[in-house]
Amino acid sequence: MRIARQEDLPVRHVVPELRAALAERGAAVLAAPPGTGKTTLIPLALADSEGRGGRILVLEPRRLAARAAARRMAWMLNEKVGQSVGLTIRGEHRPGSRVQVVTTGVVLQRLQDDPELSDVGTVMLDECHERHLDADTALAFLLDVRATLRPDLRLLAASATADTGPWARLLGDGTGDGTGDGAPVIETEAALHPVEVVWAPPERPLPPPHGMRVDPALLAHVAATVRRALAERDGDVLCFLPGVGEIARVAGQLSGAGVEVLQVHGQAPQSVQDAALSPGDRRRVILATSVAESSLTVPGVRIVIDSGLAREPRTDHARGLGALTTVRASRAAADQRAGRAGREAPGTVYRCWSEAEHDRLPARPRPEIELADLTTFALQIACWGEPDASGLALPDPPPEAALRAARAGLQAIGAVDDDGRATDRGRLLARVGVHPRLARALVDGSADVGARTAAQVVALLSEPPPRAAGDDLTAAWRSLRRGGPPTDAHAARWRDEARRLETALASITPASRDSRDRTPAADRADRDRAAAADRAARGRVAAAGPGARDAHGAADAHGAAEAHGARDAGGLAVHHGRGDDATAGRIVALAFPERVARRRGGGYLMASGTGAELLGEGSALAAAKAEWLAIAVADRPAGAASARIRAGVVIDEEIARLAGEAGWEDEVVWRDGDVRARRVERLGAIELNVRPLKNPDPALVRKAQADGLRAQGLSLLNWTPGAVALRERLAFAHRALGEPWPAMDDASLLEHAEDWIQRDFKKIDVAGALRGLLPWECAARLDEVAPERIEVPSGSKIRVDYSGEQPVLAAKLQELFGWEATPRLAGVPLVVHMLSPAGRPAAVTADLASFWREGYKAVRAELRGRYPKHPWPEDPAQAVATKRTKRP
Structure with missing residues (x-):
């Protein structure tokens, strides 16, 4: 193959070394800075040396780069794209006899259908340093192919940076764990000027x-x-x-x-x-x-x-x-x-x-x-036979939480089984070449609205219109069907993608229908969809009149409502074509069932449970004041509680119900200070109907009351003085001795609330409930460890206060004469508050012996003049304790 237009590119000097490395090892890494010619010259040079008739497959991460690379290589050969050099991107295919430039997404599709790549001798992964997910996945699949099916397949990873270690390890041993020798690295000097x-x-x-x-x-x-x-x-x-x-x-x-x-x-x-x-x-x-x-x-x-x-x-x-x-x-x-x-x-x-x-x-x-939605990736690896990706040589493993979420979404649409392995339906959806959600909407929705219409709406969902088109997806669809100017890039891509999807659907539809999991719920859903489609179709035909045609030239009833619609003062079509909304809404709801939304206050609540808000000024959907929306495009700004609705369709409850299976459930919850019991029909988080629930399950009532306690606190209970005192005693025992004495803080008590709760909070025996938490050995020792009262020398039995960090005994000083040592409870000294005859604090001590020796004299001197009728002996340690005054 003669390169007619050669340039003095630095990469030319490493071509012999690169050919030798690929011939000897079958894999290599090329480190070539921008401008050195790696993207264009290397594929042509390798094709020129490929003696077995195998083509060079060049993988580019973007359509722009793929198209530009193919054009440049064809120019260097003095040819047009489609001769020696071909191009395959989504919606465009021009085969080349020696080199084929493809996007990584396209090659992933091909690998699922033809993993051997029988007509390919060498695969070059360009710009692998950019770490696009499709590129990483393609490399992992190719390494698997080379290890099992095609040991003769040559792999070349081309990077614009010098950070080649990970690629060398992966291509050298297929695992990246560093146990192999690593693939040879060929480096090119930069061609950059200062x-x-x-x-x-x-x-x-x-x-x-x-x-x-x-x-x-x-x-x-x-x-x-x-x-x-x-x-x-x-x-x-x-x-x-x-x-x-x-x-x-x-x-x-x-x-x-x-x-x-x-x-x-x-x-x-x-x-x-x-x-x-x-x-x-x-x-x-x-x-x-x-x-x-x-x-x-x-x-x-x-x-x-x-x-x-x-x-x-x-x-x-x-x-x-x-x-x-x-x-x-x-x-x-x-x-x-x-x-x-x-x-x-x-x-x-x-x-x-x-x-x-x-x-x-x-x-x-x-x-x-690390960042992206992994749904498409999860379906790809499931179809490849590696549902957890553990057997794939990926540069970085997928985050577990993201992969679980992706697998759950695929399981919901029947694309994978409980083990994450692809079902027949999942393999068919993967062949459509769009996000699995959109593939599901195309396949299932086409039975209701027709293949062409489903393809048009899904094409619009795969690349939403520019924001200038507004948030009304149906209006954007109508505008696209009218054709649009030839310079409208989005309209051109939409038409190409709609045709591609219609073709893809034709190739899989019969098998896909046979592969649906037939369950009673699926049968009911199909009957409901068919009935709704029939009603919508009758409405569209009545409104359309004869001769309406779409952008493809086919008869189409959807534009008729617009054709017959009124116009406002500015000449804009008034939005009241319900047939288009019903059709587009059905497809959107199938693609994003969790985004079906019902009006709530000034915004909407999605079936997923997330709030959503319209864009505000200029929003066509806001002007419609619809009760229901099928949201096609939404995002949630960082730190925001609600999502923003970027594009959606006005629907009714009938279509909303088609998006998912509504169900009744008994709801017993704590709300507004009491237990509320009702039967609720829900579509996800959206309430459809509510009925009173008589005789609710007692277990649900207890759980609701426990939730109420957690929400509003233990103050809801009837805390008698005895219950408060018991809690304080038990709390002291736990502080002093630890387990098995139970903790008495709010959080610990709430863990057990459901076990002893009753219908009426105020009738709960709180003290009895607290005693019920005690192990038998603790219950037997409670009065010993934390006695409710202590007998003092006067014979009085004084209540102990356990509300503080240490237990406190407050008694008149005269009742404590002769008490030489302060008692200890559970090893903790009792704090004694000595009171005057009038009951006012006179002294505090945790060491009575020291107080009698050193502190009593000052107290005696201060108080005996005020209380002459009470005994004030000079030696209180030897005096007789009394509750009485002196005898006259």
């Missing part, structure tokens, strides 16, 4: 990003830095921003800068992506997300402006909600971005933060497997 670093922080500190929010002042600073760089340096500008919204805002602030502004991101039209990778006629500013970090060289770029921000996924596994969050980019990402300025000539990077901040950045980004 890049000057300019530290350009804002003038004043700005608050860090929170959730998806980026401070507008930072974006204004980024735009100002772009203008500064345009004035100070020559060449095109590549500016890195975290997301589409930030790109649009900065683009607006660059209006009038006298340059061409291109907005490059995953949702950008192909024409814009192609324009960014081609030389421009005038000076350009390319605003891009991280997709531009490590794809092919962007010609003309001499300046990089780095906002220092990136987006990472965050998944709330308990609530089933995912969101992107804005984070500080890592030092590794910053180096990757800076390198884009020096690929063709010396360049400059303006970093919108300080050098001190740079040192505090994380060294590298977190692997996606």
Whole structure:
């Protein structure tokens, strides 16, 4: 294979070494910094040496990078894509005879269908350092294939960083545990020209990003830095921003800068992506997300402006909600971005933060497997036969909690069994090529609304419309069916994906229907869906009239309500086409049954139990004031109690019931200071119907009362003075002697509350309940360890106060004459409060002998004048104790 357009790329010098390593070991790691030619030259060089007819399979993490790599390699061969070099991404397939460039998601699908990869000789995993989940999974599957089915399959991991140790270990022994020799590592010198670093922080500190929010002042600073760089340096500008919204805002602030502004991101039209990778006629500013970090060289770029921000996924596994969050980019990402300025000539990077901040950045980004929703991953490994992933050579293991949550979701839709292994239905859902939830909605929903309609709605769910389209998913669907302008990238992708899904559905539908688990509940659900679909269809046909057609040219009744609908003063269609809502809502509810939501106060309550709020001003769903919604897109900002509804469909209770199986349950709870008993019909956390419950289960009543005690405290009980005193005695015994004397704090007592609770709190014998907690040996010794009363020398039996840390005895001083030593209870000295004849404290001591010797004289001198009728002997230790006054 003749490379017609060769360039003096550094990677050319290691091609012989790389070929030899692959021939000898069958695996290698290529460390090649950006701009060295690894993505384009290496696959062509390996294909040229592949003597057995096997193709080179190149795995790219992004569609943009895959398309660009295929185009560049075809250009180097003076050919078009589809000849020697092919391209396969979702919705696009052009086979190549020698090299096939694919996204990692596509190759995972192929590995499930054809694990031997019989027409492939070498697989190159490009940009493996980015740690995308699909790439990590593909590597694990390929290592498994090589170990069991294809020992001749050659694997090459290509990284733009020097951190090659993990990949060398994995490819060397297939486990990564360091027991093997490791695959050979071939390193290429950087092709970068010098890049000057300019530290350009804002003038004043700005608050860090929170959730998806980026401070507008930072974006204004980024735009100002772009203008500064345009004035100070020559060449095109590549500016890195975290997301589409930030790109649009900065683009607006660059209006009038006298340059061409291109907005490059995953949702950008192909024409814009192609324009960014081609030389421009005038000076350009390319605003891009991280997709531009490590794809092919962007010609003309001499300046990089780095906002220092990136987006990472965050998944709330308990609530089933995912969101992107804005984070500080890592030092590794910053180096990757800076390198884009020096690929063709010396360049400059303006970093919108300080050098001190740079040192505090994380060294590298977190692997996606630690952050993402693992539902698709869990189905992939289940279909592969490794439901817990323990036998796969993954660079990092999946988090256990996230994997459990993913498996539970798959089990709910019948995709895996109790052991996490894929069912026949799960294997079919995996073949659709979308998230398992969406595959389930496509397969099951098509029986109700038709294959084409189900495919259209699922295509809309797989890539929701831009936020400018609003939060009414049905309205967005209608707009897409009308066709949209040719330049609308989202509309074009939607049409392609809808066609692909319809084709995929046709290939699996008969088998999928046969594979459904037939249970009485499933049969009832099917009958309910069929009846609801029939009613909805009759309504749509009546409203549609003849001749209505959709964007594919097929007859479609859904647009008729809009065609006949009224328009408001601004000319906008009034939203009252219930047929479209019913259809879209059914698919959304099947995909996200836990997001079916009912109005609650000013917001909604989802079946999952999470609250949800509409976006507010400008929300079409808020204007509809619907009782029920099927929520298609929602996120929960960091620290927020409720989710935000990004897109949804107005539905009714009938469709809501199709999303999951409603059930009645007896509910006996503590509420508003009493036990409330009722029968409740629920759809998840949503109450549908309520009836009074007569004669509730006594066990449930006791549990509710115990819950009430935990919520409101033990003060609900009837604490008589005797019960309080007993609790204090037992608490003292526990402090002094420990186990087996029971603890008497609130938390400890509440642990036992359910055992001795009665219907009426005030009738509970609290003292008896406390005694019931005593082991028999403690009950027998209670009066010895913590006596209720103690007899003093006068013969009086005085109550002991156990409310403090030490027991206290308060008695008139004259009653204690002759008491030489202070008693001890459970080894603890008794604190004696000596009272005057009037009952007022005169002295406190825990050592009576010392008091009689040293303290009594002062007390006697002070009190005997005031109380002359009471005895005040000079030697109280030898005096007779008395309760009486002196005899006259």
